[in-house]
Amino acid sequence: xxxxxxxxxxxxxxxxxxxxxELICRYDRNVLSIxxxxxxxxxxxxxxxxxxxxxxxxxxxxFKFKSEFSTWLxxxxxxxxxxxxxxxxxxxxMRINNDMETEEIDNIAGKDDSDNSPDEHLIRNEITNNxxxxxxxxxxxxxxxxxLKHFEGYKIRxxxxxxxxxxxxVKKYLFEANHKLREQLSELYA
Amino acid sequence: MNHKKYKEWIQLFLYDEMTQKEKxxxxxxxxxxxxxxxxxxxxxRFHTMIKGSSLPEVEQNLLSEARRELNAALRVEKTKRRTSxxxxxxxxxxxxxxxxxxxxxxxxxxxxxFAGYLLFDKKIQPDIQNIIEENDLSTLETNTQIxxxxxxxxxPSDGEIEFTVEAIKPLRIKGxxxxxxxxNILTYSMLYEQNPxxxxxxxxxxxxxxKKDDKEIKAALITVAKYDTNLGVRREALKLxxxxxxxxxxxxxxxxxLLNDENSAMRIEAITSLKExxxxxxxxxxxxxxxxxxxxxxxxxNYVKFQIRTALQENIKNEK
Numbered sequence: 269x270x271x272x273x274x275x276x277x278x279x280x281x282x283x284x285x286x287x288x289x290e291l292i293c294r295y296d297r298n299v300l301s302i303x304x305x306x307x308x309x310x311x312x313x314x315x316x317x318x319x320x321x322x323x324x325x326x327x328x329x330x331f332k333f334k335s336e337f338s339t340w341l342x343x344x345x346x347x348x349x350x351x352x353x354x355x356x357x358x359x360x361x362m363r364i365n366n367d368m369e370t371e372e373i374d375n376i377a378g379k380d381d382s383d384n385s386p387d388e389h390l391i392r393n394e395i396t397n398n399x400x401x402x403x404x405x406x407x408x409x410x411x412x413x414x415x416l417k418h419f420e421g422y423k424i425r426x427x428x429x430x431x432x433x434x435x436x437x438v439k440k441y442l443f444e445a446n447h448k449l450r451e452q453l454s455e456l457y458a
Numbered sequence: 459m460n461h462k463k464y465k466e467w468i469q470l471f472l473y474d475e476m477t478q479k480e481k482x483x484x485x486x487x488x489x490x491x492x493x494x495x496x497x498x499x500x501x502x503r504f505h506t507m508i509k510g511s512s513l514p515e516v517e518q519n520l521l522s523e524a525r526r527e528l529n530a531a532l533r534v535e536k537t538k539r540r541t542s543x544x545x546x547x548x549x550x551x552x553x554x555x556x557x558x559x560x561x562x563x564x565x566x567x568x569x570x571x572f573a574g575y576l577l578f579d580k581k582i583q584p585d586i587q588n589i590i591e592e593n594d595l596s597t598l599e600t601n602t603q604i605x606x607x608x609x610x611x612x613x614p615s616d617g618e619i620e621f622t623v624e625a626i627k628p629l630r631i632k633g634x635x636x637x638x639x640x641x642n643i644l645t646y647s648m649l650y651e652q653n654p655x656x657x658x659x660x661x662x663x664x665x666x667x668x669k670k671d672d673k674e675i676k677a678a679l680i681t682v683a684k685y686d687t688n689l690g691v692r693r694e695a696l697k698l699x700x701x702x703x704x705x706x707x708x709x710x711x712x713x714x715x716l717l718n719d720e721n722s723a724m725r726i727e728a729i730t731s732l733k734e735x736x737x738x739x740x741x742x743x744x745x746x747x748x749x750x751x752x753x754x755x756x757x758x759x760n761y762v763k764f765q766i767r768t769a770l771q772e773n774i775k776n777e778k
Contacts, residue, residue: 270717270752286681290714292528293685300524301516308514314524321528325535392510399511417473418508424475443466450504457500457507 273337281329288328292321295338298420299345305415306349308400319348335429342430346416350408395456402452406445413438414445464494468501522687526650603627635667645678648695654688661691665698676702680711689721696727704735713749722759729765741776742769 271279271290279287296317303316323344331340403411413431416422424442428435450457467484470476476484488495603626611620633640641664648660661682668675679702682695696715699708715728736742742750750766757763 270714270749286677286684289681289685292525296525297516297521300521304514304516304520310514310520314520314527317524318528318531322531322535325532395507396511396513399508399513418505419513424473439466439470443469446469446501446504449508450500453504453507457503 274333277328277331277333277337281331288325291337292324295341296321299341302342302345302416302420303349305419306412307352312352316345316348316352319352320345323348339429343432346412346430350412398453398456399449402449405452406448410441410445410448413441414449417442461491461493464488464491465497468494468498471498472501472505518687523652525685526652529650635663636669641668641672641675645675648682649678654686654691657682657686657688657691658694661694661698665694665701670702677707680707684711684714684718689724692719692721692724693727696724696731700731700734704739709735709746713746716762717749717753722762725753725757725759725762726765729762729769733765733769736769742773747773 271287273291273294276287276291276294280291299320300313300317303320304310304313307313307316320341324341327344331337403414406414409431413427416427416430417424422430424435424438428438431438464484464487467476467480471481471484488498605624605626607621607623609619609621611618613619631640631643635641644660644664648657648664651657651660661679664675665679676699679695679699683692683699686692686695699711702708709732712728712732716725716732719725719728732742732746736746747770750770754763754766757766
């Protein structure tokens, strides 16, 4: 029997640890994915992930079911991302550079490039580098909204709920982000 | 003509975020506008390029690491919660009484004296020094491993920095396998140790030497069987659980594994256990039947499908 979120939350609110664990396991991959794409750094992504679920743990007892659990969770996630400052003050841009083993690059990309020729691999890396550099030049909200739309595939109305703003505002940020990125990446696609 | 509006609409069109009415208006416009027709092609190329960039995806290893670190942080959080649960005394009304003002003043005075004592008494100061010395790396033994350094203050301008580290010191422990302290350590390793081989060993040792009515060990084994990232560890935990008394928790765990575990061997183990248990008892209950039906919709493994179908048929026979 699969328990609903509401049932799991009720159990977790009464101290059932396995219910809380199950709740985490339902959503944590998405939370980590948002964090990883936003900061482009594994350690920072883990820090965000941890902070999100600690806030959930602390706040769950006061959760009153006024919204879906997932809405609340993703709102926390985007908030934590937007206010996150890398503890190590690292450049959060993805560093696909010479120090990195090819295998590691494949792991990070999560893709099996065995069918791709070395040239295609290089081109893909070059594009990724440029896209990351351009993303870093966006404001945090532009970057977050662009990332949620393009890479995570959320609908504009879902993003509006996550970021806690109107759909019009999301569209505005999205248009601005698109415009800036297109300017910076024009040589790659024009 | 308002090209800006249509250029924005083109973005929404490519995101599939338009109403039919808006789409129709845009398509009509595109038929007669070369500028916007060119724009849609450019934007398509831009979208394709962005999709071609390989931004990081979540690997299982990273997720497992994040879960382990979260578990450790949650343990600290729970400990904090427990230690902060002092009984609350209701002072409401007390301070509203004018007769207690003098008492309030006295309390403030005592707090002031105590704070002064803490700040200025020389006997206290060496204790603070000891704490610093205890954390001086030169006093740590050579076999202590220092990991996970995180700066709290890395600005050296005031001559000081502050950071946290994890100091890991190897301990050799010998004791009775049924000693609760030993079992706590093994349970911890079973749940949180990074190396799957160590987790597997912990599961084996603890499983073979535990009374089958130990609820905490059983709960830990259930967590491992459901969530451990390593198949061997999950499977071993599941095998051991078969020796524990069957109850609601165990039934829910088996159903969870049957419905969610990505490995067919685990699902086979789960359905086999459920069938064995039902043969000893009164067949399947409604929750189990509905879980079986749910599983049948998505199950890819033929053996699991066969087992579930047999279970459902037997259930129908028993009902008749």
